[in-house]
Amino acid sequence: MDRSAPLLPVDDDRDTGGFFEAARRRELVVRACSSCGTILHVPRAHCHTCGSWEGEWRRVRGTGALHSWTVVDHQVHPGYPVPYTIVLVDVDDAPGVRMVGHLPGSLDLRDGLPMRVRFDEVGDGVVLPQWEPAD
Amino acid sequence: MRDDETFHHRDRCAISGIGWTDFSRDSGRSDLTLATQASLTAIADAGLAPAHIDGIVRCDMDLVRPNDLVDALGLTRLDYFGDAGPGGVAPCGQVAQAVAAVISGQATNVLVYRSLNGRSGRRYGLSSVTAARVGGNGTYDEFFLPYGLLTPGQIFGLIAQRHMIEFGTTEKDLGAIAIACRNRANANPQAQMHDRTLTMDDYLAARMIARPLRLFDFCLETDGAAALVVTSTERAHDAPNPPALIRAVAQGSLPHPQPGIQFPVVLRDRITTLPAKPTAETLYRRAGLGPSDIDVAQLYDCFTITVLLQLEDFGFCAKGDGGAFVSSGAIELGGTLPINTGGGHLSEGYIHGMNHIVEGVRQIRGTSSNQVEGAETCLVTNTPLPPGSALILRRDS
Numbered sequence: 384m385d386r387s388a389p390l391l392p393v394d395d396d397r398d399t400g401g402f403f404e405a406a407r408r409r410e411l412v413v414r415a416c417s418s419c420g421t422i423l424h425v426p427r428a429h430c431h432t433c434g435s436w437e438g439e440w441r442r443v444r445g446t447g448a449l450h451s452w453t454v455v456d457h458q459v460h461p462g463y464p465v466p467y468t469i470v471l472v473d474v475d476d477a478p479g480v481r482m483v484g485h486l487p488g489s490l491d492l493r494d495g496l497p498m499r500v501r502f503d504e505v506g507d508g509v510v511l512p513q514w515e516p517a518d
Numbered sequence: 519m520r521d522d523e524t525f526h527h528r529d530r531c532a533i534s535g536i537g538w539t540d541f542s543r544d545s546g547r548s549d550l551t552l553a554t555q556a557s558l559t560a561i562a563d564a565g566l567a568p569a570h571i572d573g574i575v576r577c578d579m580d581l582v583r584p585n586d587l588v589d590a591l592g593l594t595r596l597d598y599f600g601d602a603g604p605g606g607v608a609p610c611g612q613v614a615q616a617v618a619a620v621i622s623g624q625a626t627n628v629l630v631y632r633s634l635n636g637r638s639g640r641r642y643g644l645s646s647v648t649a650a651r652v653g654g655n656g657t658y659d660e661f662f663l664p665y666g667l668l669t670p671g672q673i674f675g676l677i678a679q680r681h682m683i684e685f686g687t688t689e690k691d692l693g694a695i696a697i698a699c700r701n702r703a704n705a706n707p708q709a710q711m712h713d714r715t716l717t718m719d720d721y722l723a724a725r726m727i728a729r730p731l732r733l734f735d736f737c738l739e740t741d742g743a744a745a746l747v748v749t750s751t752e753r754a755h756d757a758p759n760p761p762a763l764i765r766a767v768a769q770g771s772l773p774h775p776q777p778g779i780q781f782p783v784v785l786r787d788r789i790t791t792l793p794a795k796p797t798a799e800t801l802y803r804r805a806g807l808g809p810s811d812i813d814v815a816q817l818y819d820c821f822t823i824t825v826l827l828q829l830e831d832f833g834f835c836a837k838g839d840g841g842a843f844v845s846s847g848a849i850e851l852g853g854t855l856p857i858n859t860g861g862g863h864l865s866e867g868y869i870h871g872m873n874h875i876v877e878g879v880r881q882i883r884g885t886s887s888n889q890v891e892g893a894e895t896c897l898v899t900n901t902p903l904p905p906g907s908a909l910i911l912r913r914d915s
Contacts, residue, residue: 389664389666390651390652390663391651391652391664392652392653392659392660392661392664393653393660394651394660396655396660398656399653399654399658399660399661403660425658425661425776425777425778425782425785427777431774450680451676451677451679451680451683451784451789452679453675453676453678453679453728453729453730453731454728454729455666455672455728455729456725456727456728457725457727457728459643459644459668459669460666460668463666463668467666469665469666469667469676471676471680471784471789479787481784481785482661483661483662483665483667483784484665485664485666485667494683505664511664511665513665
């Protein structure tokens with residue numbers, strides 16, 4: 384493998400593969416219980432609220448608000464040159480769902496900053512939902 | 519909720535022996551050799567011979583297995599062995615298992631150990647990923663590693679930033695924790711940072727690693743080992759050193775902790791609270807004690823922010839007041855709650871939580887290089903990320 388390339392996710396896991404399958408269609412989805420609607424992110428099969436095993440992939444809008452961030456100045460992997468910024472985003476229309484994003488460089492950010500999803504082809508047919516400031 | 523009278527362990531077991539190796543950046547020895555050396559020291563300190571050890575509890579990340587030590591130490595039998603984890607969450611949970619083994623009659627003298635070449639061997643601060651694809655099979659790494667979220671330090675950078683947003687915590691607050699630990703290490707001859715002082719100017723001038731965390735917000739990387747002998751309080755009274763009674767032990771997890779070992783914790787509702795909170799509630803209830811009864815504390819310090827969060831979650835100050843608490847001098851020697859009196863992971867060495875228990879025993883015996891006068895109770899925590907473990911040691915009255 385190319386050690387200087389960014390890491391590719393396993394995108395065909397039994398529980399989580401649907402998230403990456405949707406990303407290939409440029410759709411952002413979360414796993415939700417078909418019975419009571421509880422959102423199960425990161426994706427799991429069993430609903431801890433109502434006990435149902437019936438789940439579905441629910442499409443969400445792809446906007447959110449910045450919850451926290453860290454600018455990484457110390458490099459630990461050749462595929463991720465510094466500085467870069469890791470963001471935590473609270474997804475607007477999926478209560479309780481938070482996602483991680485990667486932005487190159489060191490950005491001037493603030494709590495609650497509006498964010499939007501972007502779909503990046505990262506190689507080998509994998510599409511990664513990414514998050515960036517909305518404007 | 520389970521009635522604690524059905525599992526009453528208060529003061530019934532004690533730590534009768536402690537041992538440790540030198541703490542260095544390059545031990546030149548194998549993990550097994552380090553574990554053997556620390557264990558032999560702890561067994562001798564307890565006034566025992568290896569043949570008296572009949573139980574062993576390992577940390578799940580240790581490369582040394584119980585059976586390796588049976589052979590290396592020359593034990594004649596092994597009636598009980600177990601694992602606790604994950605990683606830095608293990609040590610107080612290892613002691614908890616040892617207590618359970620002793621009280622249930624499955625063992626009489628239980629060896630608890632942690633050994634690692636944390637600098638010259640596998641370095642936890644580096645991304646160790648070598649696979650072509652990451653994640654899957656319940657690790658959930660696929661949602662984190664591809665985004666460059668690769669290390670615990672980056673997780674705690676995100677948590678520290680959020681604590682600053684919510685509560686106005688400052689970089690100098692975090693610096694106060696680093697400096698308190700360094701001050702203790704400067705008086706502890708075995709500490710890796712014994713000879714190096716740290717001022718607030720030094721702290722603020724250090725390079726950033728994962729903002730707002732700097733070099734001195736990060737623990738050391740250490741080659742070394744530490745070990746304990748856990749036995750019944752009755753038997754501990756026959757040992758050469760004063761017993762450190764195990765007042766109570768506890769493990770705990772948050773509700774909806776998110777799966778996986780570490781990265782999914784950043785998806786929890788409130789990332790500024792740790793499993794320290796439920797662990798503390800269980801521990802205090804079992805001990806019949808509260809935060810005001812604690813004389814000295816050894817708080818798991820993989821990062822400075824981790825200490826600040828645990829001070830809040832263990833009830834030494836309100837949630838959000840950790841910054842003011844540490845900057846008040848409360849955590850220094852002579853303050854209301856001296857912490858990490860050996861120097862902690864930030865400045866003594868990183869033996870993944872185990873050297874905190876060793877230092878806790880030294881405080882109870884009255885032999886710490888930073889002795890808190892009249893210390894009768896010591897809290898030890900291993901509650902960095904879900905789940906967690908903790909214990910309270912007490913001087914025999």
